[in-house]
Amino acid sequence: MPGVVHQIDPAADTVLLLKNPGAPFAVWKTVHSDDEVTMSAQDEGGTFENDESEVEMEEDNETESQHESSDDKAVRYLVSSRHLTFASGYFKSSLGRVGWMEGHPSEADGMYHLTTTDWDPEALLIMLNILHLQNRKVPQTLSLEMIAKMAVLADYYRCGEAMETFTDKWLTGAAQSSPIPWTYSRELVLWVCIAWVFKRSVEFSCATRRIIYRNQKSTVNDMGLPIPTVILDKTEHERYRNLNNVFDCVQAWSDTWRDPCYQCTKWGASSFPCASMLLGALTIEMHRLGYITPRPEIPFNYLSVALVCQQIRDFAEPRWYSEMHSYGRADHVCSLEETVKKDVVKIKNKLAGLKMDEFKDRAEDADAVTTTAIL
Template identity: 30%
Template sequence: MQKQCFDLDPLGDVLLTLRCPNQLDLSWRSLIFAKPRKSAEGSDESESRPKSNAPTASVDEPNAHDETEDVQFLLSSRHLSLASPVFGTMLSGGWKESTVLIERPRKIARLENSYTTNSESQPRHQITATEWNTEAFLLLMNIIHGHHRKVPQKVDLETLAHFSILVDYYKCQEITEVFARIWIEKLAPSLPRSHCPPSMIWIFVSWVFSNASIFEKMTELALKGSQGPLETLCLPLPSVVLDAFEEKRTSSLQKMMHAVDEFRNGLLNSSIGCDLACTCMLLGALIKQSDRLIHGQHVQRSIKQVKLDFQGFETPAWGSLDSRGRATRHDCSIASQLMPAVDKVWYNLKGLKSDDYRVQKENEVPKV
């Protein structure tokens, strides 16, 4: 069976082989995701694969029936180099993913034989990549090679995520940002309202395409809803963002716990509470209910969960006798005394500003 092949440039001088395609799992039905392998060493010989009985795919759509068969793309080195400094470095011989082929693939040579009889002696490039999503890669190549009528007006969030991974890796934001902006605008009305795997995808997408507003909104959801360090799925967010996120999350948790400590100290020194009975009742109830949080078990709980824990602290009902000997209920409660300080931490907690963490220059190529 012939490999699936997409001719982005029928006279192209680059043959890119995508091995083990569609291996990056972004499904939010599971929280266990494979770590992406960005590339593999080039080879002059095709890797042997089990044959499949699935029908040969057309050149316009990826083959959905065979995700393990190598996929080949016939591309233009000039288009790739102009769009991506990473491809430019590969094609100049600086990366191990690329090799120069003297022998031309028969399909390409057949196209060129009508123009020259010496085509098979011309040097050509071969690039190898692994695990990328075929649909997203074809989408990127259509944009780079100017086949804009084949680019859809809208995509789903998972496709946008795979596309963003490619754009981030190959550093081709400039040529793709117009299409990405259109897709983001159409998906934006359905932004998540709580932290979840889709919101994590939005954090990465907004980071890649410099959408500061969405990045701040989604990181705020994550700061308040994450139960630990940010789960990145298999999305390559830079460590500077992850470190800043965790520092801000733990700092906000500590501020909430500090509010509890301040409340407790205020009850002990009687600066909070109406009288001795009031401070004793509130202090006893606070110690009993906050023991689990005070002893560090708040670390693996989200800020939202900790806030709800504090909000749910119960105050025992008690009263006193007035001058006429009638029983009256005491109005002081833990919530009325504690929650203003906790709410202040909650409402002051905002998302990260993406521009604060952009340390790489726009066209900087990752180190090999």
């Protein structure tokens, strides 16, 4: 039998065949402009007018090579159908339904045959050892990358509960070696996936908050991970809402100082110069950043809550004096710091991550449907 074989259960009655093992996982794609692509081609001395026949021949050769080597690369796991169906909703469905080919043993060898593709072979081996209670063969610590792969497997095969004993240990270690990053990155999205699948509410709220706060794009790059669309949509909506709140705050103060009836709360006699100085400073700084005409709107491309809040906090402060009658002149105490900047900080501090209990796990529904169908 070609390829790698893992004997998980000595009395195995099932062969799980993994084709195309180790396919690229959670690729963090970056979007390049057409100009960048063109420049790249020119820099390499190439053109876009490649010989189509040569390209087709190369593709055909690659396809033939892939077919010839697929059996050699495939990994086989000899497992127990009883363990699989007990711990996994997916296997309960595929092996338990009448009429499914997978639900009948082969006449050739008397074993059930299942096929899967693309998984990391080591991650799949760890999962199968867990499902077969081979606890001593399960690593006590894993990298963040491998934990994410385990989360994807747990979601697909609906066996998260069986992994609970190990996920706590894995995540405790990952929190030390690969803590939730402050920047919007691949690792941050991996944490969202891990926290969602393994029901880690604190990590879920923390990771989604940082995406809302740091993401500068209109959508979240989910990399094909099992993060429900409703979570991605809510994350994007919260980014829009908070950015709108920041610009609404600036607009509100601008309207306040533009109002002819504005009264300075520190020194009423200086209301006009107070409003003039603050409105002028705010307008100049907003214009410098290009936020006046037009005002930024959804989807706020290339803007993050973190970026805009920091830009506003860095606004230059005007300084002027008020006449204090018998006391002479004194620094006027009104400032952008105590008005616009203070309110923007409040918006930032109120920004919260998503709450896990607001979302329903589709895997639980799938298992309920499967159980009903079998019964």
